[in-house]
Amino acid sequence: MFAKRERKYKSTPNRLGVKGWYGSLKYNMEKYLYLLHRITGVGLAAFVILHVILMSSRMFGEEAYHQIHGLLMNPYTDIGMVIVTAALLFHGFNGIRLLLHEYGILFVRPKRPVYPYRVSVKSSGVRLFTILMIILAVLFFIPVLYEYIIIWW
Amino acid sequence: MSILSYGGEIMKESYIRLIQYLLAAVIVVAIAFHLQLFSSLIGPGYIKAQTWEEVASRMDNPFYDGVYAVLLFTVLTHAFIGVRNVLFEFITSRVGRVVTSWTLFIIYVIILLLGIAEIVASAS
Numbered sequence: 001m002f003a004k005r006e007r008k009y010k011s012t013p014n015r016l017g018v019k020g021w022y023g024s025l026k027y028n029m030e031k032y033l034y035l036l037h038r039i040t041g042v043g044l045a046a047f048v049i050l051h052v053i054l055m056s057s058r059m060f061g062e063e064a065y066h067q068i069h070g071l072l073m074n075p076y077t078d079i080g081m082v083i084v085t086a087a088l089l090f091h092g093f094n095g096i097r098l099l100l101h102e103y104g105i106l107f108v109r110p111k112r113p114v115y116p117y118r119v120s121v122k123s124s125g126v127r128l129f130t131i132l133m134i135i136l137a138v139l140f141f142i143p144v145l146y147e148y149i150i151i152w153w
Numbered sequence: 154m155s156i157l158s159y160g161g162e163i164m165k166e167s168y169i170r171l172i173q174y175l176l177a178a179v180i181v182v183a184i185a186f187h188l189q190l191f192s193s194l195i196g197p198g199y200i201k202a203q204t205w206e207e208v209a210s211r212m213d214n215p216f217y218d219g220v221y222a223v224l225l226f227t228v229l230t231h232a233f234i235g236v237r238n239v240l241f242e243f244i245t246s247r248v249g250r251v252v253t254s255w256t257l258f259i260i261y262v263i264i265l266l267l268g269i270a271e272i273v274a275s276a277s
Contacts, residue, residue: 038239041232041235041236041239042235042236042239044232045232045233045235045236048228048229048232049232049260049264052225052229052264052267052268052271053264053267055271056267056268056270056271058208058212058271058274058275059270059271059274059275062205062209065205065208066205069203088184092180092181092184095177095181096181099174099177099178102174103174143192143194144192146194147191147192147193147198147199148199150193150198150199151199151200
């Protein structure tokens with residue numbers, strides 16, 4: 001399978017493109033986190049651009065702000081904001097994990113994968129820290145849900 | 154400029170990654186100040202924070218102008234570097250990467266200027 005892939009991407013070694021995101025998901029949890037980090041990152045980037053454009057209405061005064069704000073006051077926006085906040089929390093906590101891991105803070109630095117491809121993240125408490133980060137993201141999401149439940153109630 | 158000219162391939166990619174991580178560290182702190190506004194447990198809450206009175210009071214507050222300025226620069230830069238990284242995974246030609254980098258850079262500058270104009274107008 002890998003030989004076929006190597007031939008296909010011979011001109012660009014080690015670059016499977018977007019296919020590489022899901023092509024080896026069967027290996028470990030970190031691959032799923034990697035995929036989610038990419039998806040949430042692109043989604044959040046789109047949101048940030050939209051957010052800056054819409055919020056710039058503030059500089060045109062109260063009326064302009066109310067016009068834009070009025071357009072956004074609907075249940076669909078609320079659901080969208082819940083998804084954006086969940087994506088933000090995931091991206092943030094996973095980002096902290098990546099930063100600490102990559103620079104060897106708290107844990108050993110990741111190694112280049114060599115045969116027989118033992119996954120270094122399974123040792124040294126790295127996996128435990130990953131799970132802790134996920135739990136923290138979920139815990140931080142509770143007050144967010146609480147806020148939206150108040151609105152919807 | 155070499156970052157844009159060479160698509161970051163030759164020698165600058167590790168610096169971009171370092172910048173990306175430094176920006177992320179700043180964002181984690183700055184975004185906490187922004188998001189606490191929308192929690193009624195520690196701030197005004199989602200509904201109240203979006204009323205014009207609250208928005209106007211934040212616009213007059215130099216602290217929030219500073220927070221928004223930091224957030225604008227860090228989040229936008231982080232976002233555009235991230236999108237560039239993702240796009241580079243399936244744009245492999247040199248020309249394609251240069252075009253992608255410049256296109257993103259132009260969009261980045263436009264959005265950044267819009268945000269700066271908004272913050273300056275709010276502060277004045």
